[in-house]
Amino acid sequence: MTIVVGFVPTKEGRAALTRAVEEAKSRGSRLVVINSHRGGIDDETMRAAEDELRQATAEVEASGAQVEVRQLVRGNEPAEDLIAVASETDADLIVIGLRRRTPVGKLILGSNAQRILLDAPCAVLAVKG
Protein backbone atom coordinates (compact mmCIF):
# COMPACT_ATOMS: atom_id res chain seq x y z
CA MET A 1 0.00 0.00 0.00
CA THR A 2 1.21 3.50 -0.81
CA ILE A 3 0.09 6.81 0.69
CA VAL A 4 0.94 10.09 -1.04
CA VAL A 5 1.02 13.45 0.72
CA GLY A 6 2.21 16.87 -0.37
CA PHE A 7 4.41 18.71 2.09
CA VAL A 8 3.50 22.35 2.69
CA PRO A 9 4.83 24.27 5.73
CA THR A 10 1.43 25.64 6.78
CA LYS A 11 -1.00 24.63 9.52
CA GLU A 12 -3.10 22.52 7.15
CA GLY A 13 0.00 21.10 5.44
CA ARG A 14 1.28 19.96 8.83
CA ALA A 15 -2.08 18.41 9.69
CA ALA A 16 -1.96 16.45 6.42
CA LEU A 17 1.62 15.24 7.02
CA THR A 18 0.88 14.23 10.61
CA ARG A 19 -2.16 12.24 9.54
CA ALA A 20 -0.32 10.66 6.60
CA VAL A 21 2.47 9.56 8.97
CA GLU A 22 -0.12 8.04 11.35
CA GLU A 23 -1.88 6.22 8.52
CA ALA A 24 1.41 4.89 7.11
CA LYS A 25 2.48 3.66 10.54
CA SER A 26 -0.84 2.00 11.37
CA ARG A 27 -1.22 0.32 7.97
CA GLY A 28 2.48 -0.41 7.46
CA SER A 29 2.19 1.48 4.17
CA ARG A 30 4.91 3.11 2.15
CA LEU A 31 4.67 6.91 2.45
CA VAL A 32 5.65 9.16 -0.45
CA VAL A 33 6.05 12.80 0.58
CA ILE A 34 6.14 15.34 -2.23
CA ASN A 35 8.19 18.40 -1.46
CA SER A 36 7.55 20.93 -4.21
CA HIS A 37 9.88 23.88 -4.30
CA ARG A 38 8.10 26.87 -5.65
CA GLY A 39 10.29 29.59 -4.19
CA GLY A 40 8.94 32.68 -2.48
CA ILE A 41 10.02 31.63 1.00
CA ASP A 42 13.12 32.80 2.85
CA ASP A 43 16.05 30.54 3.79
CA GLU A 44 15.07 30.32 7.45
CA THR A 45 11.51 29.17 6.67
CA MET A 46 12.92 26.70 4.15
CA ARG A 47 15.33 25.26 6.74
CA ALA A 48 12.58 24.97 9.35
CA ALA A 49 10.37 23.20 6.80
CA GLU A 50 13.16 20.78 5.95
CA ASP A 51 13.72 20.00 9.63
CA GLU A 52 10.03 19.25 9.99
CA LEU A 53 10.11 16.98 6.99
CA ARG A 54 13.17 15.12 8.31
CA GLN A 55 11.46 14.59 11.64
CA ALA A 56 8.32 13.21 10.00
CA THR A 57 10.26 10.83 7.76
CA ALA A 58 12.38 9.64 10.72
CA GLU A 59 9.15 8.88 12.60
CA VAL A 60 7.81 6.75 9.76
CA GLU A 61 11.13 4.93 9.35
CA ALA A 62 11.29 4.24 13.09
CA SER A 63 7.90 2.52 12.81
CA GLY A 64 9.30 0.17 10.20
CA ALA A 65 7.26 1.60 7.32
CA GLN A 66 8.98 2.87 4.19
CA VAL A 67 9.18 6.56 3.40
CA GLU A 68 10.40 8.38 0.34
CA VAL A 69 10.68 12.14 -0.18
CA ARG A 70 10.39 13.39 -3.74
CA GLN A 71 11.77 16.82 -4.42
CA LEU A 72 9.80 18.26 -7.31
CA VAL A 73 10.87 21.39 -9.07
CA ARG A 74 8.68 20.95 -12.10
CA GLY A 75 6.76 24.14 -11.48
CA ASN A 76 3.42 22.33 -11.79
CA GLU A 77 0.34 23.12 -9.78
CA PRO A 78 0.43 21.14 -6.51
CA ALA A 79 -2.66 19.19 -7.62
CA GLU A 80 -0.93 18.04 -10.81
CA ASP A 81 2.15 16.84 -8.92
CA LEU A 82 0.09 14.93 -6.37
CA ILE A 83 -2.09 13.26 -8.98
CA ALA A 84 0.88 12.37 -11.19
CA VAL A 85 2.83 10.81 -8.32
CA ALA A 86 -0.26 8.97 -7.04
CA SER A 87 -0.71 7.46 -10.50
CA GLU A 88 3.00 6.59 -10.90
CA THR A 89 3.16 4.88 -7.51
CA ASP A 90 -0.27 3.21 -7.85
CA ALA A 91 -1.19 4.86 -4.55
CA ASP A 92 -4.12 3.77 -2.41
CA LEU A 93 -4.56 7.07 -0.65
CA ILE A 94 -3.75 10.77 -1.01
CA VAL A 95 -3.85 12.89 2.15
CA ILE A 96 -4.62 16.62 1.84
CA GLY A 97 -5.04 19.41 4.37
CA LEU A 98 -7.99 21.80 4.27
CA ARG A 99 -8.19 25.15 5.94
CA ARG A 100 -10.83 25.52 8.64
CA ARG A 101 -13.67 27.72 7.54
CA THR A 102 -14.26 30.83 9.64
CA PRO A 103 -17.85 31.33 10.84
CA VAL A 104 -18.36 33.86 8.08
CA GLY A 105 -16.20 31.94 5.58
CA LYS A 106 -17.44 31.39 2.08
CA LEU A 107 -18.56 27.91 1.08
CA ILE A 108 -15.85 27.30 -1.50
CA LEU A 109 -13.07 24.76 -1.54
CA GLY A 110 -9.75 25.81 -3.00
CA SER A 111 -9.22 24.86 -6.63
CA ASN A 112 -6.27 22.61 -5.81
CA ALA A 113 -8.33 20.65 -3.29
CA GLN A 114 -11.24 20.35 -5.73
CA ARG A 115 -8.93 19.23 -8.51
CA ILE A 116 -7.34 16.55 -6.31
CA LEU A 117 -10.71 15.31 -5.06
CA LEU A 118 -12.14 15.10 -8.57
CA ASP A 119 -9.13 13.76 -10.45
CA ALA A 120 -7.33 11.57 -7.93
CA PRO A 121 -6.89 7.98 -9.13
CA CYS A 122 -7.53 6.79 -5.55
CA ALA A 123 -9.30 7.74 -2.33
CA VAL A 124 -8.51 11.14 -0.80
CA LEU A 125 -8.35 11.76 2.94
CA ALA A 126 -9.03 15.41 3.76
CA VAL A 127 -7.97 16.62 7.21
CA LYS A 128 -8.44 20.01 8.85
CA GLY A 129 -5.53 22.31 9.69
Place this chain on the structure above:
Amino acid sequence: MTIVVGFVPTKEGRAALTRAVEEAKSRGSRLVVINSHRGGIDDETMRAAEDELRQATAEVEASGAQVEVRQLVRGNEPAEDLIAVASETDADLIVIGLRRRTPVGKLILGSNAQRILLDAPCAVLAVKG
Protein backbone atom coordinates in the same frame (compact mmCIF):
# COMPACT_ATOMS: atom_id res chain seq x y z
CA MET B 1 -13.06 5.09 17.08
CA THR B 2 -16.22 5.84 15.13
CA ILE B 3 -16.70 6.03 11.37
CA VAL B 4 -19.78 7.70 9.89
CA VAL B 5 -21.10 7.03 6.39
CA GLY B 6 -24.30 8.02 4.63
CA PHE B 7 -26.07 5.27 2.74
CA VAL B 8 -27.22 6.15 -0.77
CA PRO B 9 -28.17 3.43 -3.29
CA THR B 10 -26.01 4.84 -6.11
CA LYS B 11 -22.64 3.80 -7.51
CA GLU B 12 -20.77 6.37 -5.43
CA GLY B 13 -22.90 5.64 -2.36
CA ARG B 14 -21.99 1.97 -2.64
CA ALA B 15 -18.30 2.81 -3.03
CA ALA B 16 -18.47 4.89 0.16
CA LEU B 17 -20.25 2.13 2.11
CA THR B 18 -17.83 -0.55 0.90
CA ARG B 19 -14.84 1.55 1.93
CA ALA B 20 -16.39 2.48 5.27
CA VAL B 21 -16.98 -1.22 6.00
CA GLU B 22 -13.35 -2.01 5.11
CA GLU B 23 -12.04 0.81 7.31
CA ALA B 24 -14.26 -0.22 10.24
CA LYS B 25 -13.12 -3.83 9.92
CA SER B 26 -9.42 -3.01 9.65
CA ARG B 27 -9.45 -0.48 12.51
CA GLY B 28 -11.97 -2.33 14.67
CA SER B 29 -14.00 0.88 14.67
CA ARG B 30 -17.68 1.33 15.32
CA LEU B 31 -19.53 2.09 12.09
CA VAL B 32 -22.56 4.38 12.04
CA VAL B 33 -24.53 4.18 8.80
CA ILE B 34 -27.04 6.95 8.17
CA ASN B 35 -30.00 5.92 6.08
CA SER B 36 -31.94 9.04 5.18
CA HIS B 37 -35.35 8.51 3.69
CA ARG B 38 -36.18 11.26 1.34
CA GLY B 39 -38.78 9.45 -0.76
CA GLY B 40 -38.88 9.59 -4.52
CA ILE B 41 -37.83 5.97 -5.00
CA ASP B 42 -40.13 3.04 -5.72
CA ASP B 43 -40.71 0.12 -3.34
CA GLU B 44 -38.52 -2.28 -5.28
CA THR B 45 -35.52 0.06 -5.25
CA MET B 46 -36.12 0.69 -1.56
CA ARG B 47 -36.17 -3.04 -0.81
CA ALA B 48 -32.99 -3.64 -2.84
CA ALA B 49 -31.29 -0.78 -0.97
CA GLU B 50 -32.35 -2.24 2.37
CA ASP B 51 -30.99 -5.66 1.40
CA GLU B 52 -27.68 -4.04 0.50
CA LEU B 53 -27.56 -2.23 3.80
CA ARG B 54 -28.32 -5.42 5.73
CA GLN B 55 -25.54 -7.23 3.91
CA ALA B 56 -23.04 -4.49 4.70
CA THR B 57 -23.95 -4.35 8.37
CA ALA B 58 -23.79 -8.14 8.65
CA GLU B 59 -20.28 -8.01 7.18
CA VAL B 60 -19.11 -5.50 9.78
CA GLU B 61 -20.73 -7.46 12.62
CA ALA B 62 -19.08 -10.66 11.42
CA SER B 63 -15.70 -8.94 11.70
CA GLY B 64 -16.37 -8.20 15.35
CA ALA B 65 -16.71 -4.44 14.88
CA GLN B 66 -19.85 -2.64 16.01
CA VAL B 67 -22.34 -1.27 13.52
CA GLU B 68 -25.39 0.89 14.01
CA VAL B 69 -27.88 2.03 11.37
CA ARG B 70 -29.68 5.31 11.98
CA GLN B 71 -32.87 5.88 10.08
CA LEU B 72 -33.24 9.62 9.62
CA VAL B 73 -36.44 11.15 8.38
CA ARG B 74 -35.68 14.70 9.41
CA GLY B 75 -35.78 16.02 5.87
CA ASN B 76 -32.39 17.70 6.26
CA GLU B 77 -29.80 18.02 3.55
CA PRO B 78 -27.56 14.90 3.59
CA ALA B 79 -24.58 17.07 4.57
CA GLU B 80 -26.39 18.37 7.66
CA ASP B 81 -27.33 14.85 8.80
CA LEU B 82 -23.79 13.55 8.33
CA ILE B 83 -22.18 16.46 10.15
CA ALA B 84 -24.70 16.34 13.02
CA VAL B 85 -24.24 12.60 13.55
CA ALA B 86 -20.43 12.88 13.27
CA SER B 87 -20.52 15.54 16.01
CA GLU B 88 -22.92 13.58 18.24
CA THR B 89 -20.85 10.41 18.00
CA ASP B 90 -17.50 12.20 18.25
CA ALA B 91 -16.55 10.48 15.00
CA ASP B 92 -12.98 10.18 13.77
CA LEU B 93 -13.86 9.77 10.11
CA ILE B 94 -16.66 10.48 7.65
CA VAL B 95 -16.63 8.51 4.38
CA ILE B 96 -18.26 10.06 1.30
CA GLY B 97 -18.58 8.95 -2.31
CA LEU B 98 -17.78 11.24 -5.23
CA ARG B 99 -18.92 10.80 -8.78
CA ARG B 100 -16.18 10.20 -11.35
CA ARG B 101 -15.71 13.18 -13.59
CA THR B 102 -16.21 12.55 -17.29
CA PRO B 103 -13.37 13.73 -19.54
CA VAL B 104 -15.43 16.79 -20.43
CA GLY B 105 -16.91 17.12 -16.93
CA LYS B 106 -16.93 20.45 -15.19
CA LEU B 107 -14.48 21.06 -12.36
CA ILE B 108 -17.10 21.48 -9.64
CA LEU B 109 -17.75 19.36 -6.60
CA GLY B 110 -21.35 18.91 -5.51
CA SER B 111 -22.52 21.29 -2.79
CA ASN B 112 -23.15 18.46 -0.33
CA ALA B 113 -19.62 17.15 -0.75
CA GLN B 114 -18.15 20.66 -0.37
CA ARG B 115 -20.25 21.31 2.71
CA ILE B 116 -19.14 18.05 4.34
CA LEU B 117 -15.48 18.65 3.50
CA LEU B 118 -15.57 22.19 4.87
CA ASP B 119 -17.74 21.69 7.93
CA ALA B 120 -16.94 18.16 9.10
CA PRO B 121 -15.70 18.03 12.70
CA CYS B 122 -13.25 15.27 11.66
CA ALA B 123 -11.30 13.92 8.69
CA VAL B 124 -13.25 13.05 5.53
CA LEU B 125 -12.36 10.14 3.27
CA ALA B 126 -13.60 10.71 -0.28
CA VAL B 127 -13.84 7.67 -2.54
CA LYS B 128 -14.81 7.43 -6.20
CA GLY B 129 -17.93 5.63 -7.38
